[in-house]
Amino acid sequence: MRDLEKSFGDVHVLRGVNFDVAPGSIFALLGSNGAGKTTLVKILSTLLAHDRGTADVNGFDVASQAGEVRESMSLTGQFAAVDQILTGRENLVLVAKLRHLDNPGAIADSLLERFSLTDAASRAASTYSGGMRRRLDIAMSLISGPPVIFLDETTTGLDPEARLEVWRTIRDLARGGTTVLLTTQYLDEAEQLADRIAILHDGRIFANGTLSELKALLPPARVEYVEKQPSLKEIFLAITGQGRSRDTKETS
Numbered sequence: 001m002r003d004l005e006k007s008f009g010d011v012h013v014l015r016g017v018n019f020d021v022a023p024g025s026i027f028a029l030l031g032s033n034g035a036g037k038t039t040l041v042k043i044l045s046t047l048l049a050h051d052r053g054t055a056d057v058n059g060f061d062v063a064s065q066a067g068e069v070r071e072s073m074s075l076t077g078q079f080a081a082v083d084q085i086l087t088g089r090e091n092l093v094l095v096a097k098l099r100h101l102d103n104p105g106a107i108a109d110s111l112l113e114r115f116s117l118t119d120a121a122s123r124a125a126s127t128y129s130g131g132m133r134r135r136l137d138i139a140m141s142l143i144s145g146p147p148v149i150f151l152d153e154t155t156t157g158l159d160p161e162a163r164l165e166v167w168r169t170i171r172d173l174a175r176g177g178t179t180v181l182l183t184t185q186y187l188d189e190a191e192q193l194a195d196r197i198a199i200l201h202d203g204r205i206f207a208n209g210t211l212s213e214l215k216a217l218l219p220p221a222r223v224e225y226v227e228k229q230p231s232l233k234e235i236f237l238a239i240t241g242q243g244r245s246r247d248t249k250e251t252s
Contacts, residue, residue, distance in 0.1 A: 027195065073150060
């Protein structure tokens, strides 16, 4: 993005936004509600025209090469786009057929295995947990293997365990070479996932860098001796066993 601007009447939503996202990385756009995150994603995904500036996705201009941009990316929004009546496998097969791909059944089976949904393949999506529906939604977005994926506040409304499931999925995407632009209002999400973080506020990028670079913007930390208490996250992981299962996998 270069000097991107967008207004709705007298309301200036984006005021000269600039940033780059490295291929195969996770870039988090962090901002509160109304900061302009969704507007920015809509522009990048060719769903909304910008007023000034330029934006490229995978080397294609979003205004003059919209068709090429759409073939290069996929968008997963705040609400899962799965058909609740269809099974998980039927959802994937449907999207593969709509994209006129060969062997839609084989594509569906491969994605079900990749996203740990094989055991639930024949169940209606309405019976899936929030985390499973979100994983299925992301799997549907990856049917054609796009090099870029936009995740617009995809963990909003999910319980802590489901959020952790989606986080693991996002990390796997990046490890597989997919470029991920993630918008979120959760500070811990950006801290845990992102290679780089941009803070969007009042339509402007106020900071952009790695977590270490952003921490360096503040005064050095003071050394204090305090009694360490377990965090709520540590308590949750201990009770649910998520921490133990993850440690076991990493050890194995």
